[in-house]
Amino acid sequence: MSTPNTDTGTEKLVANLMPQMRRDLKIRAAERGINASDAVVSALALWYEAPHCDEVEVKGARSFASYVQPGGVKRFEDECAKRGLSKVQGLAQAITNWLVRHPSLTAPLVKQPVKRILVGNQKGGVGKTFIAAALAQAFAEMGLRALLVDYDPQGHLSARLQVADLPTGGDSLLQHMLGKARQHLRRSIIALEEVPIEGREINPGPMFDGRLHILPAFEDAFLMDASLATMSAGRDTCLRRALEPVEDDYDVIVVDGPPNLGLGMELAIDYVHRRKGELVDHSGILIPVWTDKSSFRAYDLLNQQIQTTCMNMRIEVDQLGFVINAYDARKGTVTRAFYEEWNMLTSPSVLAELKDSIEGRESSDYEVPLFQYAPTCVQAESMRKLAKELAA
Numbered sequence: 001m002s003t004p005n006t007d008t009g010t011e012k013l014v015a016n017l018m019p020q021m022r023r024d025l026k027i028r029a030a031e032r033g034i035n036a037s038d039a040v041v042s043a044l045a046l047w048y049e050a051p052h053c054d055e056v057e058v059k060g061a062r063s064f065a066s067y068v069q070p071g072g073v074k075r076f077e078d079e080c081a082k083r084g085l086s087k088v089q090g091l092a093q094a095i096t097n098w099l100v101r102h103p104s105l106t107a108p109l110v111k112q113p114v115k116r117i118l119v120g121n122q123k124g125g126v127g128k129t130f131i132a133a134a135l136a137q138a139f140a141e142m143g144l145r146a147l148l149v150d151y152d153p154q155g156h157l158s159a160r161l162q163v164a165d166l167p168t169g170g171d172s173l174l175q176h177m178l179g180k181a182r183q184h185l186r187r188s189i190i191a192l193e194e195v196p197i198e199g200r201e202i203n204p205g206p207m208f209d210g211r212l213h214i215l216p217a218f219e220d221a222f223l224m225d226a227s228l229a230t231m232s233a234g235r236d237t238c239l240r241r242a243l244e245p246v247e248d249d250y251d252v253i254v255v256d257g258p259p260n261l262g263l264g265m266e267l268a269i270d271y272v273h274r275r276k277g278e279l280v281d282h283s284g285i286l287i288p289v290w291t292d293k294s295s296f297r298a299y300d301l302l303n304q305q306i307q308t309t310c311m312n313m314r315i316e317v318d319q320l321g322f323v324i325n326a327y328d329a330r331k332g333t334v335t336r337a338f339y340e341e342w343n344m345l346t347s348p349s350v351l352a353e354l355k356d357s358i359e360g361r362e363s364s365d366y367e368v369p370l371f372q373y374a375p376t377c378v379q380a381e382s383m384r385k386l387a388k389e390l391a392a
């Protein structure tokens, strides 16, 4: 199917692509100062001249779209038909070829800084805290040093991991943001340990081996907007400055986003912006959504805030992708239609989906990390896959 774009005269080529390949394509294209669509055009040109390409594994391919020259969609479809290939296979071959001929320029040269991920969506209850916690556990399990930042004044993340108290001598994150802290930020961070579960054996082994840390929420976080309003200079970048002193201690920092689009959210968006020399999609915002109408409206508002923050701060912020949460096809055709609508989006696109599960609910209610409570459950598996993809 081809959809002409009347502004540019190009056509939209829609064919599924594996998430890893999509990321590599985006990164390599950005390294060369071109966009992913230009890279696809170049990949197809190479592919037309290479009649015999090896078959590529296309398992897990997801919705992907790019723009090609007028007539490009038909030419691609005809060529796939001629070679007896599906469009997914044809595109995967073309891009594989292109990636081989365009090796990464920066990866071996630039050591990537800490990865900063904001799990953000002002809509309440979409699973930000659940996903932030499980993702950080998956990173820690992979061997990465992970810091979870409880940035929601309600402190659900801290409570669900049974971390409620400020370590002795520690200042709150807000005090650090205001420049009023007396101690190093490290003094406010706690290494997460396995917690006892009543009536249940603790899963054996040092699950995170001291690699999963949390910066808990503090009660004064409720005062954040009001306190920051009185700050005369450096307000826009105060979260960057507050967290910077501990960034060398971690491979990844996951921020559990606030439930509104206030100043706190603006600072969090700024915090995960792409730093100089950082690869596209190394850091950015991961957006949990539901398959309902209000989630689209919520995303629309969130996207506006991201764009405005980028413009005001002159920064670039990558939207890493959506995580569809609590999807259940049995909820009916409307839910399924919204599910398909999310999956049609390509920039950002859907990176993972989670069903609502008993293990997830119970781990929250018992206040035990999901990876400790049910390490082999489907959700833990999905989070491992997502962490692997984000870490790649």
Ligand SMILES: Nc1ncnc2c1ncn2[C@@H]1O[C@H](COP(=O)(O)OP(=O)(O)O)[C@@H](O)[C@H]1O
Pocket (backbone or CB within 6 Å): 123, 124, 125, 126, 127, 128, 129, 130, 131, 156, 259, 325, 326, 354, 355, 356, 357, 358, 359, 360, 361, 364, 379
């Ligand atoms: N996929 C899931 N399976 C089971 N429980 C979930 C899932 N996602 C979220 N929850 C639970 O739903 C509730 C709301 O999720 P939460 O992460 O607190 O949302 P948010 O942080 O966006 O407000 C929590 O009790 C959480 O543990």
Ligand SMILES: [Mg+2]
Pocket (backbone or CB within 6 Å): 128, 129, 130, 152, 156, 157, 256
């Ligand atoms: Mg939350």
